[in-house]
Amino acid sequence: MLEIKDLTVEVEGKEIIRDLNLSIEEGEVHVLFGPNGCGKTTLIMTLLGFPSYKVTRGFITFKGVDITNLPTNERVKLGMGMSFQHPPEIRGVKLGDMVNIAQGRKEDEIDEDVIALAKRLNISVDFLNRDVNLGFSGGEVKRSEILQLLAQAPDFILFDEPDSGVDVENIELIGRIMSELLDRNKMPSKREKSGLIITHSGSIMRHIKADRAHVMLGGRIACSGMPDEVTRNVMETGFERCVELCVRSNEVGAE
Amino acid sequence: MTDKETIVRAERAKTKKAALGEDIAIEDYITGNEHPSLNSLDEFPAEYQQDLLDAGIEPTEKDRSGSFLQRDCSVVFSTVKYPGLELMSTTEALKKHEWLKEYLWKAVPVDQDKYTAEVELGQTQGYFIRSEAGKKVTMPVQSCLFISSDKIGQKVHNIIIAEENSELHIITGCSVSHAVNSALHLGVSEFYVKKGAKITFTMIHNWSRGMEVRPRSAVVIEDDGAFISNYILMTPVKSLQMYPTAYCVGKNARATFQTVIYAQGDTKIDSGSRAVLRGEGSRSEIISRVIATDNAEVIARGDVIGEGANAKGHIECRGLMLSDTAEIDSIPELKAARKDLDLSHEAAIGKVAEEEIQYLMARGLSEEEATSVIIRGFLNVDITGLPDALARETKKMFDMSLEKVM
Numbered sequence: 001m002l003e004i005k006d007l008t009v010e011v012e013g014k015e016i017i018r019d020l021n022l023s024i025e026e027g028e029v030h031v032l033f034g035p036n037g038c039g040k041t042t043l044i045m046t047l048l049g050f051p052s053y054k055v056t057r058g059f060i061t062f063k064g065v066d067i068t069n070l071p072t073n074e075r076v077k078l079g080m081g082m083s084f085q086h087p088p089e090i091r092g093v094k095l096g097d098m099v100n101i102a103q104g105r106k107e108d109e110i111d112e113d114v115i116a117l118a119k120r121l122n123i124s125v126d127f128l129n130r131d132v133n134l135g136f137s138g139g140e141v142k143r144s145e146i147l148q149l150l151a152q153a154p155d156f157i158l159f160d161e162p163d164s165g166v167d168v169e170n171i172e173l174i175g176r177i178m179s180e181l182l183d184r185n186k187m188p189s190k191r192e193k194s195g196l197i198i199t200h201s202g203s204i205m206r207h208i209k210a211d212r213a214h215v216m217l218g219g220r221i222a223c224s225g226m227p228d229e230v231t232r233n234v235m236e237t238g239f240e241r242c243v244e245l246c247v248r249s250n251e252v253g254a255e
Numbered sequence: 256m257t258d259k260e261t262i263v264r265a266e267r268a269k270t271k272k273a274a275l276g277e278d279i280a281i282e283d284y285i286t287g288n289e290h291p292s293l294n295s296l297d298e299f300p301a302e303y304q305q306d307l308l309d310a311g312i313e314p315t316e317k318d319r320s321g322s323f324l325q326r327d328c329s330v331v332f333s334t335v336k337y338p339g340l341e342l343m344s345t346t347e348a349l350k351k352h353e354w355l356k357e358y359l360w361k362a363v364p365v366d367q368d369k370y371t372a373e374v375e376l377g378q379t380q381g382y383f384i385r386s387e388a389g390k391k392v393t394m395p396v397q398s399c400l401f402i403s404s405d406k407i408g409q410k411v412h413n414i415i416i417a418e419e420n421s422e423l424h425i426i427t428g429c430s431v432s433h434a435v436n437s438a439l440h441l442g443v444s445e446f447y448v449k450k451g452a453k454i455t456f457t458m459i460h461n462w463s464r465g466m467e468v469r470p471r472s473a474v475v476i477e478d479d480g481a482f483i484s485n486y487i488l489m490t491p492v493k494s495l496q497m498y499p500t501a502y503c504v505g506k507n508a509r510a511t512f513q514t515v516i517y518a519q520g521d522t523k524i525d526s527g528s529r530a531v532l533r534g535e536g537s538r539s540e541i542i543s544r545v546i547a548t549d550n551a552e553v554i555a556r557g558d559v560i561g562e563g564a565n566a567k568g569h570i571e572c573r574g575l576m577l578s579d580t581a582e583i584d585s586i587p588e589l590k591a592a593r594k595d596l597d598l599s600h601e602a603a604i605g606k607v608a609e610e611e612i613q614y615l616m617a618r619g620l621s622e623e624e625a626t627s628v629i630i631r632g633f634l635n636v637d638i639t640g641l642p643d644a645l646a647r648e649t650k651k652m653f654d655m656s657l658e659k660v661m
Contacts, residue, residue, distance in 0.1 A: 051609075071622070073620055076617060076619040081617075084614065084617070088611045090614070090628075091632055091633055091635075092631070092633055093629070097628075101619065101620060101628070102619065104619055152618065
């Protein structure tokens with residue numbers, strides 16, 4: 001599904017990601033841990049093709065297409081989607097409008113389908129009529145993002161910190177819908193959707209099963225492993241110690 | 256004030272420059288030829304039909320309680336379909352109602368400036384709209400002031416009265432033929448909202464590059480009365496200056512002004528709304544959205560003067576800049592004359608933010624589509640207080656105006 005090869009990315013002339021390699025197969029969900037400033041967000045912004053993230057080396061292929069230089073909306077047409085951590089407020093553009101846009105419809109009206117979709121995330125009609133992200137609480141932002149993704153139904157989804165600022169009650173709901181969006185409830189052989197989840201705290205991992213976990217440090221993937229193990233190591237010992245443990249176990253494995 | 260006194264005051268103000276806006280040489284404009292009356296709006300020359308549509312006028316008169324059309328300086332059509340509604344030219348109305356002269360120049364001073372003086376001394380028609388006491392005319396009245404000839408100076412005096420506990424909804428369009436290079440529109444509008452009455456006034460200005468426009472409007476609102484103005488200008492204009500004022504004189508009188516301006520080309524606009532809150536518990540809300548592109552210059556003003564007990568007023572001015580050679584000046588003003596008031600304002604001028612475009616692109620829109628959604632959203636003011644059908648209609652007119660510029 002997604003193949004990242006020797007990727008180097010600059011933001012405002014500063015190298016943030018260096019020679020990064022990552023491959024996510026169809027039906028797989030990967031989780032990416034890392035401290036603030038390690039380049040996690042840069043990676044997904046680059047995957048989505050935002051203009052201030054300049055690829056200076058390497059390439060990205062998606063569904064076999066080299067997308068390294070494609071504009072964002074072309075990548076979206078190919079089947080990429082993203083849940084933003086800090087989406088911008090857009091005055092006069094309602095959440096309902098965003099759902100219509102995500103669904104690729106030209107309608108102005110918020111119809112029954114949209115309302116039914118919203119209901120699943122405990123989103124009311126009144127809320128659909130609010131300007132998107134304007135005065136939304138942390139949890140509301142996440143649910144609004146997930147709702148737009150439900151409408152968009154992408155094949156590959158990037159989640160940027162879907163668990164930050166969300167209360168316990170909502171995190172379970174979000175985890176459940178994410179699992180659905182990513183075909184987690186299906187038999188492994190029937191899974192077609194893929195995803196990459198970025199998390200700082202890892203708390204979402206209690207509510208969604210991933211196939212593989214990575215720790216990012218200093219603009220590279222420093223270690224990779226089974227999600228449970230990596231999550232536990234990160235939670236218990238911190239990122240750097242986790243990487244050390246990881247490297248050591250690799251060495252042991254190699255002997 | 257006798258007729259004679261009015262004329263004397265107007266004569267004295269003949270050379271009095273307006274406080275705001277560029278000075279216009281009124282004498283350069285003419286009255287032009289008389290135009291014949293029409294039996295229906297679709298008799299209006301085909302070449303102008305689109306201009307009518309662009310100003311929100313429904314030529315079939317469907318869902319309208321009455322229609323009024325003035326071409327240059329002649330009233331060519333006026334009809335009423337609704338009991339309890341009166342609609343005719345001001346000239347005719349003054350002949351019909353002896354009492355009407357008491358309403359002339361009561362809200363707008365005749366000697367405010369040379370333009371008001373000119374309307375008194377050289378008036379060329381205008382409309383009179385009145386809803387009788389207790390009558391709720393829920394279907395809108397449409398009126399259009401149209402300029403079809405070059406060098407015309409249209410000088411109208413409009414009087415709008417909603418008698419006690421009545422309701423009046425007006426859609427008015429000012430439009431100009433694409434063939435006109437230069438013309439002048441002076442429009443005095445005096446609104447009287449009696450006790451418990453309500454007027455909504457939705458105005459579309461569909462001008463062109465050579466138009467000079469100086470409306471002079473004021474509203475007097477009595478106890479529990481409400482006035483809602485929606486103003487839309489999407490087309491270029493040479494110069495426009497106006498500062499409509501609502502006098503909330505009655506207890507709980509309410510005034511709302513919503514203004515949407517898309518200024519392009521070399522357009523020069525100085526537009527504001529003012530509310531004078533005299534009545535106890537009176538309230539006002541002034542909202543404006545201004546987009547400036549090309550070399551347009553816009554001054555967006557708002558002014559609330561609090562004089563009555565527990566009065567409450569808010570101003571919200573937002574500007575969006577689409578060009579480095581355009582200019583927006585946002586000037587909200589508040590004046591408090593006692594302690595139990597609640598007056599506030601917020602003003603902001605911004606750009607189309609890159610991250611907003613990216614966000615929309617991440618949902619599948621192209622850069623161009625994303626920009627258009629943001630601009631449309633920016634201008635999207637929720638029009639409150641209109642009946643459903645009229646709100647839909649207004650939205651349609653707004654979308655139509657927007658599509659023309661986008």
